[in-house]
Amino acid sequence: MEGDGIEVDDVEARRKDEPQDSDTLNGGGGEGEKMPLTLPQSSTLEEGLATVEGDDATQNEVDLSSTTQFCIRIGQAAFLYGSPGTNVERFLEHIMKQYGFYGMFRSTQSELFCSVAESETETPQTTMVPIVCALDMYKLALLADLANKVLSEEVTQKASLIELDKIAKTRKLWGNPVINATRVVAGAAIANLLGGSWWDILISGCGSCVCSLTVMILPKIGNHGAFAQYIQFVAAFVTASFANLVKLGLADLNVLICTTSAIITLTPGFKVSVGVAEIVSDRIVSGLAKLAKGFIVLLWLVVGAWLGISFIDAVANVPSNENKTVPLPMAWHALFVPLACVCLIFVFQVGTRDAPWALLIEGVTYGSNYGFSKLKDKNLGVFLSTVVLVVIANGWAKLMNRPASLVLVPSLVLQVSGSIGFQGLFHVIEGQAELGTAQFEQMLIIALMIVVGLLAGNTVLPPGTTL
Template sequence: MTKTKSSEGPKVSIDDAWRFILKVGEAAHRYGSTSGRLEVFLTSLAKGFGYQGEFKSTPVEIRFGLRETPDSQQRVEVMATPPPDFDLDKLARLGDVLKEIKAGTLSVNDADHRIDAIDQIPPPWGKFASMLGYVFTGVGLAPLLGAGWTDTLFVAVFSIIVYGIVLLSARLGDTAMKWMPLTTALVTGFLATMVKHWVPDLNLVLVILSAIAVILPGYSISLGAGELVTKHVASGLYNLKAGLITLIKQITGAIIGGTLATALVTLTTAEPQAPVDQKWMILYFPLLLVGLALAFQVSRRDLPWSVLISGIAFLAVMAGSSIMNANLGNLLGTIAAVIIANFWGRKTGRPVSIVLIPAIVMLVSGTIGFRGLASMASGDMVMGVNQFIQMFIVALTVLAGVFIGFFIVRPEPSL
């Protein structure tokens, strides 16, 4: 293959460009690139090769289209894909390869082998560190939601059990993974209810919620709402439906687990324990930020930036909440995260998603949705409906923050 340098990037034959774009699209989708970002990036990649591309991505398929000129026949392929997983380290490595392609320092043929090798690279964080990610996320989140010290201690224990169920489900196959949101909530609900027999002041909802926090679908629900607003209807409906189904599975599992436990033990009513003093936030909040980075497999190289940007976003949330209310806080937090992440992406040339996804996950509304469904299940329909509606308000507030942030600092096309 002959490689020449054009003003926009390396010019390659349409056959090589087509094959390479298919490979990049499938890999980026698998590692967690969102539909909108993937479509924009593939269009930019095709343009860099000297061709016109049209792409449509949903969580279950990608439609590829490529042509040499506006009048030439378009090549089209629809590729079925499994729902994406988040592996931000591999997404970052893919971004590094594509950066070299754009700079003209790496040929498409050589890049093929590099992309194939990415799949074989082990995660940057092993099983123990990943387990700590679950524990840190739960322990960091519980006090923010109003849990006490005893609640937080049991959250740490149950987070380890949740991680074990996730590992076991992955080994058992697709069916086990499909029901994993229910099984993790069921086991956690059963154990937490059993513990409440001996610790009457245990806050059941907060303990269960914090223990399964990593797999709450708040990001999926917010992403779905955002994609609907931006006219990515198929992808938006899929993500929204998947997020709501996951929430229903989780609350169903928690109810079944609690019901099984109450058949064995008798619960006594007691006032919830006093929340952890906010002065301890300097200890538990960094655990939340590090935990999210570990859970999403952010590389060692990017972890400090991920933690920093998420921390700044949270400070903006606190500032906005103190000025007016939580909705203004979420808006300012999202704007801050998007602006800083885009500056970081421009400076480093790495995919913005690496540092933006953990920050957005910290801000989104899955916890509110879970508590809303829990309130409905317990018979408090008014509070449940209000919390459920608030979940979508938070999602739309985060979406508005993303739009404003992108308007202030326009992002480079990246995964």
């Protein structure tokens, strides 16, 4: 399970100097919290609509300029809440066609390109607007409900813009206390899945608390959160230092398992997989950007953890592990796997309407992965279970008229290999090049298996036109 630093996305760091009015993905508007992130507003469109009355207003709502701005607003919101780029592009082109215009949309990691015209025979006008890619499944669900109304022409463009603003101002469904508690449970669950002992599980949960406190406090230090960009590095340093200090009293503690489990929600395994998938789908620029960003975050985490462990080793006589860690019996997975699945629901802000389905599909994905892995090896299990996941998710999306991402993303994160990549790079830095290289290569192989599984699953049952 990887969280890709969802709570500490560098969105705030890039936009910290802007005036903001609505709730951010970090949630909360109370005292001492960061000012929220807002969606870009189209003042030109709204002012234009406000000045027109009667029948003229209806005409203004469907001209090329206002429709283009309308699509841009929806597109920016969709990327901010986690809809895949291909889904957003396909949906926006459908909207343009529905209003009688021609539109082609292409996105990268940070820009959305819009080519629009009155008809396909005319020369299109091309515009580039900024986008922010993040994740919030609850707001994505609300946006999907609005998108369905737009497709069925139940709402006007002006009414839709008002609804977009309401969605942007919606508070997080699961607040910071729930998220912090989730980190503790997630740390303990992942320690079990990585083969940790009872002490490893307990210290991993405590380390998750340390990581959460670091993530909450660091952005508030300095002018305008100047240290926010170093969150991954500092969190890994502090968490690894804590685990190594505890080892002074618990000689058999596995510091690497404790550190990896405690910072699991910051590891970028999902981002790496998405980057590889977009490259394979011929979205080279966007895919390389996501892949590079994922590796940079992973490197920050590894260097921070290595320095944290090395610092404690330098100032204290930390005992070395004389015995290999004895993992708990496999039967304990029956407890810790469901806990990990529930944690993903809270981390990704999946709404109560979709949470039961997401949990069910997570269970099916893990079960199929485990079963198929027994046929030959783990790589086959990852591939076939991803195919099963995509087919079920696409079928659910068409049946329920909901975005497949709401159930697809949590289950995919359960599959990906950010923890393996973290341990691989860590071993390379420590001088264990052969072991570290093998683990890092395994991360990439699993990412490729997921990508091939996604392509195969979408071939068996193509996705719908929803966000």
